[in-house]
Amino acid sequence: MAYFPHTETEVRQMLETIGVQSLEELFADVPEKYRKEKIEDFPALNEMELMAEVNEQRFQQNHFKYDHCFTGAGRYDHFIPAVVPQLAGRSEFYTAYTPYQPEISQGTLTAIYEFQSMICELTGMDVANASLYDGATALAEAVSMAVTATGRKEYVIANPLHPNYAQVLKTYLTPRNITAGEKIGQSTAAVIFVLPDYHGLISDWSQVLAEAKAAGALLIVCADPLLLSVIEPPQADIIVGEAQPLGLPMSYGGPALGFLAARQNYLRQMPGRIIGRTTDDRGNRPFVLTMQTREQHIRREKATSNICSNEALCALTATIYMSYMGASGLQTVARLCKANTDYAMQKLGSIPGFSVEPGEHFRDFVLHCPTDAREFRINYLHEDGIEAISLSDKDLLLSVTEKTLRESTENSSIDWIYGCLEREWKN
Amino acid sequence: MSNIPQELKYTKEHEWVRIEGDTAVVGITEHAQSELGDIVFVELPAPGAAVAQHGDFGVVESVKTVSNLYSPLSSTVSAVNDALAATPELVNKDPYGAGWIIKLQGFDPQELTALLSAEQYQKEIGG
Amino acid sequence: MEKLIFEYSRPGRRAHTLPEAPQVNFGVPERRSLRLPEVSEIDVVRHYTRLSRQNYGVDSGFYPLGSCTMKYNPKINEQIAAFEEFAIQNPNTDDWRMVGLLRILYETEKMLCKIFGYAAFTLQPAAGAHGEFTGLLIIRAYHLDRGDTRRVKILVPDAAHGTNPASCTMAGFKQVTIKSMPDGGVDIEDLKKNLDDTVAGFMLTNPNTLGLFEKNIAEISELVHAAGGLLYYDGANANATMGIAKPASMGFDVCHLNLHKTFSTPHGGGGPGSGPVGVTEKLKPYLPVPIVEYDVYVNHYFLEDCLPKSIGKVHSFYGNVGVIIKAWAYMKMQGAAGLKKVSEMAVLNANYIKARLQGVYDIPYDRVCKHEFVISVKEFKKQYGVTAADIAKRLMDYGYHPPTVYFPLIVSECLMIEPTETESKQELDAFCEVMLKIAEEIKTDPELVRSAPHSAIVGRLDEVKAVKEPDLNYFLC
Structure with a gap:
């Protein structure tokens, strides 16, 4: 048991101020039948015991480690420069909540604005959001945007997509009757092109782009951010992807970093947080959460997505990585x-x-x-x-x-x- | 005291309607715009769209609120105020004039009787 | 204010020490320009250090942000999650090489089952809203599997978090709003009116978003189940009930938790979070794949992908493992008894602040609260023109992060205060003194409060301009 600062005397004083006799009295409104139930016990370790336990699990991990x-x-x-985790590990960043109060959150807000700008530059898009859970859910959100924009309900996967991504698309979209189609046509909302594909192959997207355009569908490119740093970004409508390669450890799959960027005309359909720059009454040019009427806390059931918490600290980490590199x-x-x-x-x-x-x-x-x-x-x-x-x-x-x-x-x-x-x- | 022109008809949801010949002009009241605060976006229907009396036809947004717009009449949208795309603040500045939202053509004048008079609307908003 | 990293850029400057890259061919046209900052290492270090100083975290001071459970984030958790043995692991690696990590995931699940009373948890959802979505998909799959296709509605109280109705839409349901009683509880009559054979489930937070325990939970559970619906527990407020009442016993069939609230993992300025979903025995077949399993005979931990009735995958791999490790360490250090004490102390602290502010601030629901409570300042607004937002800004002048404002939507001009269990009596007393002082200021010098904050690095922001003239990308402005 840890992290409880009160002394016994203080607990007594506080109960007295509240006007109750005991801690149990504070839970009198919870029906007794629930309170009487036993909780299956598990022991508390102290910090030294915990570290011993952790080292045992580390040993297990190391024991079966491969050499190559x-x-x-x-x-x-990928290689992660020492600067990246050290700066992202500053606790003013990682112990803060979502930057609802801009006056005391300019650190996070500024960094995320930089992130959005860098993602736009990498993808050649106009606007980017503040991040999504991972590449797979970012792709699902992008298809959802395309469905809203076109009023159609099918997506076509043009080249080999990571099977896990395809499964996430299915889970996310089937409940809303959005399905995978075989051929690009008049019912296609979005064509998905992967760059590189699941096998690492970089292929030319111009044919797919032309077909999507001809059918009136949106082209969504799911791209690797490192590859985008060297090649001409595709003329897509929405570009999404997984930004874990930008300075984040693999962490057995998560936390990861989904990014989503789009052309200006899809701004109002975008999911998630967006940071904007504005002015204050002192002539500064500070940053603030903006375009919030798209979001769940205001538009509720009509929101563009249900996302609230995203991967802000990972976005900050990627921003530091890109600045350094x-x-x-x-x-x-x-x-x-x-x-x-x-x-x-x-x-x-x-x-x-x-x-x-x-x-x-x-x-x-x-x-x-x-x-x-x-x-x-x-x-x-x-x-x-x-x-x-x-x-x-x-x-x-x-x-x-x-x-x-x-x-x-x-x-x-x-x-x-x-x-x-x-x-x-x-x- | 809010400005509630005598000659207009109102809905409980704070829309007004003005009859100009065979056309009905629709907007939101001064009271509504002041409650919403700075309006930053108006989502408009496409001209030609059918609307039902008390059915929603669009959305007005301020920085942190979203409100549906309800049609005072069953009709067809004949025109929308395109100026609101670039200058939604017209709804704040001149709610009964340049801040109009849609025009309707083809409606049953009988439906007007179901709407609120200026006095009734005044009461509705507790004025 | 600190300028942008782009503004430090000088052509030809660089920080990295990478070797020269050879000429290679990508097979597609290469890009001509990439406008990223050209800066030195010290530029990067100073810029982000300065930015960090323009932020406020739990480590900076008291953070009573209601509904967000901003408790202390133990340092030991950070250290453990960062060990290479856990952090540098590819998720495609064979299970038998991941014995330590899979065991941690398995133990995390089992500890959560014990505390909340469920048969199983999935740790895959990456945040609370992601958990809601997953939970609702499980409810959907359950009804469809029974051949019941009529259940298209989910009931949600008007005081619910916005994510609840938004998650309903994403999961293909129509959400129907249920009214609250004047005391904040569910309006049972309204619930009855809406319960029929088209209802798939009812989403509830208990304690509710006013910080009050839903006393009629037994009756609600009976009603919903009698109508064939399932009960969903939004665990945003779980910090009040650990070791006190298990949601499963209260009749909740599905439950999501926020590890970044209740289980002390840091929120990171907006994520990464983690939103595990717990289910009762009958809903286990629908959990997202993979699930972590343990074979006791060969002492083997493994990921099971074969679950024929599963809703599918909701994350590219196994969720935010790096976050889950921190929650595991926290639970290990607290033990079951410690987690009960967490809830007791959280509720004690909330009631203590409430008692100290009573009489000066209007507390619309005057009964014992749980881990948080709501005050309304609508009288201050009427008399002095001071709003909840003004008080929030004034608190910054005194070095505090403000409480949540304007939520829940059913209380006008409200502030929602959640102190958490990790704050000392001295910290709580100091905050109460400031709150009482601000109440005095409102009466004697309301302009001082209306024009706050005075000490922040920026003044009041023009949020209208931010929306009307969006500047979202440095390269477009």
């Missing part, structure tokens, strides 16, 4: 990732029996195996301390980042997996 990780598929192990840093990371992907694909694809999915890939790529990929992964790769995902009996999904070590480096992961694949397959 090639797992990506939605969360990526600048354009040159972000683009360097993206190019290093691409170079490592190219190298790994070329090297592993050259092993007799193995081949890679063709095309330009970013971080993730598919390795076709000459044997059952699932068994190969468990029987050989794990033995060699390598972690990767099996997509099917034929394919492995591998992933690299700028951190993945390569040629001429001691402990190079890519050379290690090359050596293993070659050796194991020969045997």
Whole structure:
């Protein structure tokens, strides 16, 4: 038991001020039958005992750690400069609530305005919101916007989308009778294009854009923010994505950071918080939560979304990361990732029996195996301390980042997996 | 004391209607605009849209409130005040004039009798 | 005021120390420009440090923001969640490599089950509203699974949080508003009038948004269940009932909690939160996938994806695991008895402030409150032209974060005060003194209060301009 400052004397004094005899009396309005119920007990640890317990779980985690990780598929192990967690870890940021009172929340408000601006710059869009839970829910919210804007109720997924994202779309949209369609047509509200796709493939979106336009549907691009730092952003209506690669640890999937940016004319349909700049009565140009009539606390059942708390601290973290990196840093990371992907694909694809999915890939790529990929992964790769995902009996999904070590480096992961694949397959 | 022109008819939801020949002009009352505060957005129907008496046809927004607009008559929207898109504050500044919201054509004058007179509306708002 | 990071930018300046990148081909056209700040490391450090000083957190001082449970966020929780063994883990990794982490998730679920009386919890929802949405989808799936397709309505009290009706719409329901009685309780007659075989469920917060315990909960539960509906518990106010009354025993079939309120995880200036959803035995089949399971025979923790009647996935992976770890650490340190004490002390503190302000401020619901209470200053507004917002701003001059204002919507000119259990008597007394002093100021110098805050770094903001001339993007302004 911890964090209770009152002494026993103080509790007595306070009860007296209130005019009751006991703490129980404060709960007299709770029917007795509930109060009499026993709660199944569990013990309290002190801080020292808790740390011992935590260290036991850390040991368990470490015990089964792999030496070479090639797992990506939605969360990526990028380098995080020391500045980022140190600044985002300032408690004036992380112990604050949503910035309802602008006079004492300019820190969060300013940073989120910077975040919105940077997301707009990356995506080439006009307006961005203050964040959503993750990339998958951001995509669902974007489809919902398209449904409102077009009055249609179908979405079409143009290229391979992460299966978890597809499942979230289904969960989110089916209750409102919004369904996945096969072909782009007159009933299509939104066409979803993924960049890069689930397999890491970067493909040209111009055909999909033309088809969406011709059908009067919105083009939603679900894009990786690092890739956007180097390529010309697509001429989409809405761009969403997962910004975990921008300075956030993978955290076993969450907290993550969904972003959503759109053209100006969809501003009123956007979900979530939006920060704007205004003036005050002293000539300052401060920031404030704005366009709030879209939101649940005002428009209630007619709100654009039910979202209230978002991922503000993650947005702040990404903002600090992008400030520190600048354009040159972000683009360097993206190019290093691409170079490592190219190298790994070329090297592993050259092993007799193995081949890679063709095309330009970013971080993730598919390795076709000459044997059952699932068994190969468990029987050989794990033995060699390598972690990767099996997509099917034929394919492995591998992933690299700028951190993945390569040629001429001691402990190079890519050379290690090359050596293993070659050796194991020969045997 | 709120300005409630004698010649207009009113709804309990604070809309007014003025008959100009075969056209009915609709807006919100001075009392309503002052209760709402600075109006920042007016969501208008498309011309040609059908409206029902006491049915909602649009929305007015201030910074932190949203209110539905209710039609005083069953009719068809013949025109909307496009100026409100850029200058919604007209509803605050001149609620019975330049701040009109929609015009209706084709309605049953009989329905007017179900609306409030200036005196009745005055009572309604406790004035 | 601190300027924007973009305004520190100088062409050619950089902070990072990355190696040179080789030439690569992306296969699509590369962009010509990217206008991100070009700054040094110290520019970044000073800018965000200055911004942090323009913020107010629980670590800065007393934060009685009603309905938000701004309790102290223990430092040990932050340290634990940041350990690499937990933070640097890819969610696609095999279960058998995640023994420690999965065990933490499993234990978190089991502790929540004990306190709130449920058969199972999902930890997947990333915030309270996300939990509401998940809970409502479970209710929907339950009725449809029984072949009952008529239940299209969810009842919501007029005093409810705005997320409740908004979540109904997202889950494909039509929401119907139920009136409150003058004492803040549910209007039973209005409830009866609206209960029929088209009602899927009733969403309720208990204690309600006025901080009052719903005394008729047993009758409400009977009525809703007799009509074939389910009862939903909005756990925003769970800080008042832990160890006192289990929502499951009160008849709530589904419940969401806010770990970032009740279980001490920091709110982060608007998230990340975490909104676990608890269900009774009969609703377990509908939980979102995956669920964390434990095989006692081989001592194995694993994620179960095969749940044929599941509502599906609501998050790309398993929710905000980094937040859940902090709540786990908190529960471990409190134990079941500690969590009961949390509720007792939270209720004691709220009633203490209420008693001290009584007589000077109008407290419209004069009975023992739970963890928070509402005062109305409509008399001050009538007599002196001072509003709830003015008092909120004046509190900033005295170094406090203001209470919640203008919520719930059913009380005019209201302030909602929630002190939480982690504040000392001295802190509460100092706050009460200031509140009493402001009441004096309202009578003697109302302009002083009306024109507050006087000490903040910015004055009163032009919120009308913010909406009418939206400036939301530095590059467009």
